[in-house]
Amino acid sequence: MGEADVAHRTYACIVGDHTDTSGNEAHKLRTRLVGGLRTSGVLRSESVETAMLAVPRHRFIPEAPLRAAYADDVYVTKRNSDGEAVSSASQPAIVAEMLEQLDVRPGHRVLEIGAGTGYNAALLDALVGPEGAVTTVDIDADAVDRARRALDDVGCERVQAVRGDGELGWPAGAPYDRVIATVGTWDLPPAWWDQLADGGRLVAPLSIRGCEHSVAFDYRGGVMRSRSIVSCGFMPMRGLGSHEGHTVELSSGRILTFHVDEEVEAAGAEGALDGRGSTVWTSVRLKVNEDATQLSLWLACAFPGYGRMSAPFGDHGLQRLLMRWANPAVVEGGDFAYVVCRKVPGGNEIGVRGHGPNGAALAARVADQANLWDRECRDGVSLQITAYREGEAPADAAEARFTVPKRHTRLAIRVAPVADALG
Numbered sequence: 001m002g003e004a005d006v007a008h009r010t011y012a013c014i015v016g017d018h019t020d021t022s023g024n025e026a027h028k029l030r031t032r033l034v035g036g037l038r039t040s041g042v043l044r045s046e047s048v049e050t051a052m053l054a055v056p057r058h059r060f061i062p063e064a065p066l067r068a069a070y071a072d073d074v075y076v077t078k079r080n081s082d083g084e085a086v087s088s089a090s091q092p093a094i095v096a097e098m099l100e101q102l103d104v105r106p107g108h109r110v111l112e113i114g115a116g117t118g119y120n121a122a123l124l125d126a127l128v129g130p131e132g133a134v135t136t137v138d139i140d141a142d143a144v145d146r147a148r149r150a151l152d153d154v155g156c157e158r159v160q161a162v163r164g165d166g167e168l169g170w171p172a173g174a175p176y177d178r179v180i181a182t183v184g185t186w187d188l189p190p191a192w193w194d195q196l197a198d199g200g201r202l203v204a205p206l207s208i209r210g211c212e213h214s215v216a217f218d219y220r221g222g223v224m225r226s227r228s229i230v231s232c233g234f235m236p237m238r239g240l241g242s243h244e245g246h247t248v249e250l251s252s253g254r255i256l257t258f259h260v261d262e263e264v265e266a267a268g269a270e271g272a273l274d275g276r277g278s279t280v281w282t283s284v285r286l287k288v289n290e291d292a293t294q295l296s297l298w299l300a301c302a303f304p305g306y307g308r309m310s311a312p313f314g315d316h317g318l319q320r321l322l323m324r325w326a327n328p329a330v331v332e333g334g335d336f337a338y339v340v341c342r343k344v345p346g347g348n349e350i351g352v353r354g355h356g357p358n359g360a361a362l363a364a365r366v367a368d369q370a371n372l373w374d375r376e377c378r379d380g381v382s383l384q385i386t387a388y389r390e391g392e393a394p395a396d397a398a399e400a401r402f403t404v405p406k407r408h409t410r411l412a413i414r415v416a417p418v419a420d421a422l423g
Contacts, residue, residue: 026058029070036072037096048099051126052092060117060150061089077117078142087143087235089117090182094214094232101216101228102180102203104128111173111195112136113166113204113237114182118147118159124180125156135160135173139239167241169195181205184212184234186243186261187406188224188387201227205234206385208404208411209261210245210308211300211326213293215385223394226385231293243407250309250336258329258336260307268356269307269329272336277355279319279340280367284350284374286341295350296328297383298373299339299366301402301413305331309338319353330366337363339370376415384416 034052037043043052058069061077068075070092078087099120104110104127112121115138124134138144141163148161164170166181167189174195181192181204188204196202202217202224214232217224236242248266250256251273258269286292300306309329311321319340321327329338335356341348350370354363377383387409388394397403400412 026056026066026070029066030057033070033072033092037093040093042093042096042100044100047104047127048096048123051099051123052096054126055119055122056154057089057092057119059154060119060122060147064089077146078140087116087140089119090234094230095120095123097230098180098182098203098214098232099123099127101214101230102178102201103216104132104178107131108177109133109173109175110135110178110180111170111176112180112182113169113185113192114138115140115143115147115161116182117143118150118156118161120180120182121147121159121161122151122154122156125151125159130158133158133160133173135162135170135176137162137164137166137170139163139165165239165241166237167191167239171195176200179203181237182234183238184236185241186237187241188217188409189241190389190408193219193222193224193389205232207236207243208297209264209300209304209306210259211293211296211306211328213297217385217387222389222392224387226383229297229383229385231291256309256311258307258309258331260305260331264305264307264331265333266305266307266331268334269331269336272331272355272359275355277353278360278363279351279353280360280363281342281349281351282367282370282374284370285344285347286350287347290347292322294377294383295339295370295373296323296326298377299328299330299369301383301404302369303330303332303366307331319351322348322350330362332362333358335359335362337366339366381415381417384414386412386414388412 043049061069061075064075072092074091075089106129108128110124115136121136144161144163151159169191175197177200179196179202184205186207196219200219205212206215214230216227218227244262247257247259248270260266309327310325322339322341335358337352337354340351340353352363352367354360397412400414402413404411
């Protein structure tokens, strides 16, 4: 019996006889997708791999061609009147990564914030087994109805799909062993703390000044401490948990923008690139295709005026942007600085370009932080995030390198060896 047959048999045992009948092509494409995720190191546990082999993703996005359904890519399922995506099937790689972070066990009670197509809830159902329970909540009635139909179609009648504001969780099913958000969140709402069992785990795409990462928090004694941090990008939460940002134009006549949190006074960035600037080069070297998101996170923690600069149709001029769609940048008053790079043997050298009356000084400070990240937060060292409710700081909060305030919580961020972060 082949691997795909084993997975299908397993899934049938979990959810009944509603196995996939769409033909051998779907099996082959699913097996190829899962094999690629395993080879890349995204899939690390047998349980998540088995679930992804068993659950037919194409049944949750029936409008997609089979090859699109099993591509490692996002598939948009709903847009608003302005053509902006408001619901989608997430990229399988980040789905797998977040399930690995969540570490669901048989018998667990799981709350999912953001029903989407229902695919992730089906995977959770496969992971918790007949003794567990999965509740998925979404503010969009269409999403709930769609997820319900698809879940029933593949035999996941046990999953509870409910309409509600994700900010409020779903108290009727609490306490939960695991909570996972599949929408971008700016804060960790009180309801999620109240409904998560002590010793449980929360995984959420958390935005720190516009820099979004999926953070797995272990919850003990009223404090959440990160266990792993993975770069990601999700559609933002709607409803009570929504958090607006704003965008300014960096140069007249060119599509260059700077997006920041609503708390940031960003007027100083408007038209910043129309004036002359200067560049400070750092000692930081990144290899070709090396992940730069950890540097972005460090700078987001270090500078309250951090934001994302984008140049969607190419580089803007004198130096190349490090990241085209979410390039690290900082505004302070009338000064603006952003990360650039230039090719060197084996990779890229990082620099910072500054504009404004004191742009050179701001660029030097950003460069200093990039050098500090290079010295302290690479080669087996990572950032660890401790989240606590306002007014309830744990004893080790004073040791934090950075502190980031939120609406309901505060984040204390320190540098720690990866082994310490994993506990």
